Amino acid sequence: AQTVTQSQPEMSVQEAETVTLSCTYDTSESNYYLFWYKQPPSRQMILVIRQEAYKQQNATENRFSVNFQKAAKSFSLKISDSQLGDTAMYFCACLNDMRFGAGTRLTVKP
Amino acid sequence: SQTIHQWPATLVQPVGSPLSLECTVEGTSNPNLYWYRQAAGRGLQLLFYSVGIGQISSEVPQNLSASRPQDRQFILSSKKLLLSDSGFYLCAWRQGRYYGYTFGSGTRLTVV
Numbered sequence: 001a002q003t004v005t006q007s008q009p010e011m012s013v014q015e016a017e018t019v020t021l022s023c024t025y026d027t028s029e030s031n032y033y034l035f036w037y038k039q040p041p042s043r044q045m046i047l048v049i050r051q052e053a054y055k056q057q058n059a060t061e062n063r064f065s066v067n068f069q070k071a072a073k074s075f076s077l078k079i080s081d082s083q084l085g086d087t088a089m090y091f092c093a094c095l096n097d098m099r100f101g102a103g104t105r106l107t108v109k110p
Numbered sequence: 111s112q113t114i115h116q117w118p119a120t121l122v123q124p125v126g127s128p129l130s131l132e133c134t135v136e137g138t139s140n141p142n143l144y145w146y147r148q149a150a151g152r153g154l155q156l157l158f159y160s161v162g163i164g165q166i167s168s169e170v171p172q173n174l175s176a177s178r179p180q181d182r183q184f185i186l187s188s189k190k191l192l193l194s195d196s197g198f199y200l201c202a203w204r205q206g207r208y209y210g211y212t213f214g215s216g217t218r219l220t221v222v
Contacts, residue, residue, distance in 0.1 A: 102152065
């Protein structure tokens with residue numbers, strides 16, 4: 001079965017520091033898309049970043065970037081210059097298979 | 111612009127009562143529609159998805175059901191709620207493989 005695994009249930013980081021959230025996936029698709037979503041305390045799901053599997057270049061959106069290792073089926077999220085507003089649950093997803101990881105709860109400390 | 115509406119935001123229902131949660135999408139046609147459930151502090155569990163009117167695929171056979179009576183309307187139902195049905199229910203839509211989901215604001219269901 002296709003799966004998405006986030007091995008870090010909780011993480012914390014000091015404000016202005018950098019943190020990396022891990023994600024591995026398994027899919028039978030040859031062309032697929034990977035996503036990171038953020039769920040703040042309001043519980044609204046917000047798209048953070050998208051990666052197309054056929055693109056070797058890692059996606060970047062402002063302070064958010066990914067490290068996509070296709071052979072290893074790894075898709076980690078790096079948050080630079082962490083801000084208090086980054087405190088949230090973060091979910092990795094392989095939506096071709098409609099699967100989400102279990103989430104990583106990130107706390108940014110002042 | 112495309113928007114998704116989900117209601118109600120909060121619901122407290124007694125065990126054995128019926129359930130109807132509604133989700134509608136505006137500004138697009140023939141979207142893929144999804145219902146997910148999220149237990150407290152946990153990940154998202156896919157319940158149902160639909161690729162067209164009247165087409166429903168179930169991931170979790172339970173006492174829940176889904177219907178899509180119109181192109182942009184997706185309804186989650188139950189005839190008799192169980193305590194285990196409590197959770198946060200999210201509706202989402204997607205327009206093609208390239209795009210991620212757009213989520214509704216969710217319904218917090220408490221079965222008492």
